Amino acid sequence: MGWIEDRTGLISRLNQAAGHRVPRRSGWAFVFGSATLFAFVLQVVTGITLAMFFEPSTATAYESLQQISRPGTFEAVVRGLHYFGASLMVVMVGVHMARVYLMASYKYPREVQWLSGVVLLFLTLAMAFTGQTLRWDQDALWSVVVGAEQAARAPVIGPILARFLMAGDTLNAATLSRLFSLHTFWFPALMFGLIGLHVFLVLRNGISEPPVPGRQVNPRTYKKEYQERVRRDGEPFWPNSAWRDAVFGSALILLVVVLAWTIGAPDLGKPPDPSIVQADPKPDWYLIWYFAVLALWPYGITNIMIILAPLLALLGLLALPLVSNKGERSPSRRPWSIAIVVIMVGLIVSLTVVGYREPWLPAFKAAPLSAAVVSSDDPNVQRGAALFSSQSCILCHKIAGQGGVRGPDLSQVGARLNEQQLKWRIQNGAASMPPYAGVLDPRQLGDLVKFLETRR
Numbered sequence: 001m002g003w004i005e006d007r008t009g010l011i012s013r014l015n016q017a018a019g020h021r022v023p024r025r026s027g028w029a030f031v032f033g034s035a036t037l038f039a040f041v042l043q044v045v046t047g048i049t050l051a052m053f054f055e056p057s058t059a060t061a062y063e064s065l066q067q068i069s070r071p072g073t074f075e076a077v078v079r080g081l082h083y084f085g086a087s088l089m090v091v092m093v094g095v096h097m098a099r100v101y102l103m104a105s106y107k108y109p110r111e112v113q114w115l116s117g118v119v120l121l122f123l124t125l126a127m128a129f130t131g132q133t134l135r136w137d138q139d140a141l142w143s144v145v146v147g148a149e150q151a152a153r154a155p156v157i158g159p160i161l162a163r164f165l166m167a168g169d170t171l172n173a174a175t176l177s178r179l180f181s182l183h184t185f186w187f188p189a190l191m192f193g194l195i196g197l198h199v200f201l202v203l204r205n206g207i208s209e210p211p212v213p214g215r216q217v218n219p220r221t222y223k224k225e226y227q228e229r230v231r232r233d234g235e236p237f238w239p240n241s242a243w244r245d246a247v248f249g250s251a252l253i254l255l256v257v258v259l260a261w262t263i264g265a266p267d268l269g270k271p272p273d274p275s276i277v278q279a280d281p282k283p284d285w286y287l288i289w290y291f292a293v294l295a296l297w298p299y300g301i302t303n304i305m306i307i308l309a310p311l312l313a314l315l316g317l318l319a320l321p322l323v324s325n326k327g328e329r330s331p332s333r334r335p336w337s338i339a340i341v342v343i344m345v346g347l348i349v350s351l352t353v354v355g356y357r358e359p360w361l362p363a364f365k366a367a368p369l370s371a372a373v374v375s376s377d378d379p380n381v382q383r384g385a386a387l388f389s390s391q392s393c394i395l396c397h398k399i400a401g402q403g404g405v406r407g408p409d410l411s412q413v414g415a416r417l418n419e420q421q422l423k424w425r426i427q428n429g430a431a432s433m434p435p436y437a438g439v440l441d442p443r444q445l446g447d448l449v450k451f452l453e454t455r456r
């Protein structure tokens with residue numbers, strides 16, 4: 001010990017960090033940050049282990065993942081750990097953030113902790129998305145395509161973003177290398193740096209004390225008051241306060257181990273084949289809500305919202321500690337903060353439910369078009385009109401004021417598109433429209449097109 005201390009000074013540094021005084025009664029509300037760190041370390045260790053078995057090449061990735069997933073093997077358990085560890089990390093990031101927001105721990109002098117945390121949140125979600133694509137099964141392949149196509153619709157930077165994500169205009173051999181590099185080198189490297197900063201600042205500024213109604217944060221006096229309070233009423237971080245972090249973090253890791261052991265990572269989908277559009281590219285459960293948001297937006301605003309919504313979320317979160325860094329911290333004096341957290345949780349839960357009900361379509365029951373709208377005695381046209389609702393077209397398209405707004409209004413489509421164009425579009429689908437080739441037989445397709453041709 002003395003030998004090491006003499007040459008590095010590490011022992012006294014560690015003692016200092018462990019023994020630094022923290023506010024008393026920090027309690028169980030303060031364990032989520034360290035739990036996130038536990039999850040991150042678990043992801044690093046299991047991720048590096050998985051990378052030893054994974055072959056990031058389009059020719060062999062799927063096969064190597066099948067090898068990894070053989071039941072009962074060490075690799076399969078590691079994959080399970082990595083899968084449930086990812087869920088754990090996303091959930092803990094969310095809970096940690098909600099706690100910090102509710103107790104206004106982002107106020108002076110901890111603004112930079114919040115700012116680095118916001119970037120870490122987006123990086124965590126980016127890790128979640130890229131990680132899922134590395135399975136390189138049919139669903140993963142298509143979620144890259146869907147993701148890139150969604151991104152490509154954003155104005156100006158959209159196409160650049162999409163090309164970057166796919167390493168080209170379409171899926172190709174470099175796509176997987178690109179995603180692998182992002183997931184295993186770039187994003188983790190950024191996260192290491194930011195987590196280092198985040199933790200350093202926690203040590204430097206001290207853990208925020210539990211808020212007391214009426215006790216205001218004043219940047220001019222806060223630091224002195226905090227030090228005063230901690231000296232008078234604090235306790236050493238280790239072991240008086242840290243045991244809760246250790247217990248909670250270990251319990252969660254244990255839970256992940258049990259889940260990985262008993263349930264395991266999800267089965268792979270079908271082998272990848274870019275020529276078959278037969279996939280159900282759903283993200284894992286913790287991203288389903290965002291998937292549902294994308295599916296529910298009215299067609300007209302998607303292009304803007306696709307980039308605007310995350311950007312606004314990012315800017316709003318970054319602005320928070322800059323516009324409001326002093327004053328009350330207690331949630332009882334900031335009731336709207338409770339309301340916002342409740343609304344956000346409610347939104348995410350209900351969007352998740354919607355996302356699970358239907359892969360492509362908003363889960364609404366639509367009434368068939370009324371007879372007055374169909375207004376034709378031709379039996380083919382009438383059958384076509386019935387198909388228009390039974391095949392869910394009506395969920396996305398309006399005709400004469402009836403139907404959904406996900407796709408363009410088709411009231412005048414007969415004047416816009418000819419028979420060939422209609423057939424082509426229905427069979428091939430589009431960026432946000434499922435392809436109906438193989439769903440409709442040629443007669444049904446003919447009827448549907450007959451009906452649409454009357455729309456002018």
Ligand code: HEC
Binds near residue numbers: 393394406417434
């Ligand atoms: C999930 C929503 C959704 C469903 C279901 C859907 N569509 Fe679409 N459809 C769209 C979107 C979005 C577009 C616009 C695509 C684009 O421009 O990139 C579109 C485009 C079209 C177009 C081209 C319109 C034009 O003006 O260029 C036609 C025709 C069409 N759909 C017909 C149908 C028919 C027929 C069905 C049912 C068999 C159907 N759609 C089902 C979303 C949907």
